[in-house]
Amino acid sequence: MVAEGFKVDLDKPLVFQVGHLGEAYQEWVHQPIPTKEGPRFFESDFWEFLTRTVWWAIPTIWLPVVCYSISTSIHMGCTVPEVALIVAFGIFIWTLMEYTLHRFLFHIHTTSYWGNTFHYLLHGCHHKHPMDGLRLVFPPAATAILLVPLWKLVKSLATPTAAPALFGGALLGYVVYDVTHYYLHHGQPTIGVPKSLKVDKLSVWEDAFRSLLVSLVKFLN
Ligand SMILES: [Zn+2]
Ligand SMILES: [Zn+2]
Numbered sequence: 063m064v065a066e067g068f069k070v071d072l073d074k075p076l077v078f079q080v081g082h083l084g085e086a087y088q089e090w091v092h093q094p095i096p097t098k099e100g101p102r103f104f105e106s107d108f109w110e111f112l113t114r115t116v117w118w119a120i121p122t123i124w125l126p127v128v129c130y131s132i133s134t135s136i137h138m139g140c141t142v143p144e145v146a147l148i149v150a151f152g153i154f155i156w157t158l159m160e161y162t163l164h165r166f167l168f169h170i171h172t173t174s175y176w177g178n179t180f181h182y183l184l185h186g187c188h189h190k191h192p193m194d195g196l197r198l199v200f201p202p203a204a205t206a207i208l209l210v211p212l213w214k215l216v217k218s219l220a221t222p223t224a225a226p227a228l229f230g231g232a233l234l235g236y237v238v239y240d241v242t243h244y245y246l247h248h249g250q251p252t253i254g255v256p257k258s259l260k261v262d263k264l265s266v267w268e269d270a271f272r273s274l275l276v277s278l279v280k281f282l283n
Contacts, residue, residue, distance in 0.1 A: 152231015
């Protein structure tokens with residue numbers, strides 16, 4: 063499937079093209095196109111719709127689930143200070159999960175057709191089009207699917223009364239992360255972050271933050 067000298071046509075849907083880049087995919091995906099206009103991913107309008115998410119859909123859809131989960135633990139007998147502690151622990155678990163996913167899955171080196179295609183959909187598109195405002199936060203349909211194994215994992219780790227709050231905490235950590243990440247790319251910070259730095263060097267900062275986190279984890283161990 064590796065085509066020598068294959069060129070991606072940016073005017074056509076991208077998802078089923080990028081796989082043909084083969085070995086050249088890694089280099090291509092790390093040359094960002096910093097325009098706000100997002101490319102078309104799929105020919106089909108249905109699949110195309112699923113790849114575009116407005117940022118405010120994330121808190122709108124998931125914060126009610128967070129509240130419901132946390133209140134379930136309270137109704138089952140957890141005290142408020144206990145719940146606060148469990149939620150904080152859930153946020154910590156999310157942070158570790160995000161770091162692990164980014165470190166080991168999001169930057170996996172692919173060269174095969176389906177490997178490249180999968181990588182592009184999962185995370186490559188964010189590095190190729192870092193300013194595409196509708197391809198930054200994680201699509202809720204995909205999150206909903208991933209919440210099923212997360213809930214199973216949490217249930218196996220925590221007591222029945224603590225499990226909902228732990229789940230809610232991890233989900234809250236995700237919501238805060240996704241919204242903050244969106245703001246870092248698209249917000250207009252008035253202090254501290256110069257515009258050029260914001261657009262060009264953001265991924266460097268993101269990586270530096272993750273390194274800091276892993277040092278902290280090593281230190282705590
Ligand atoms: Zn990345
Ligand atoms: Zn980013």
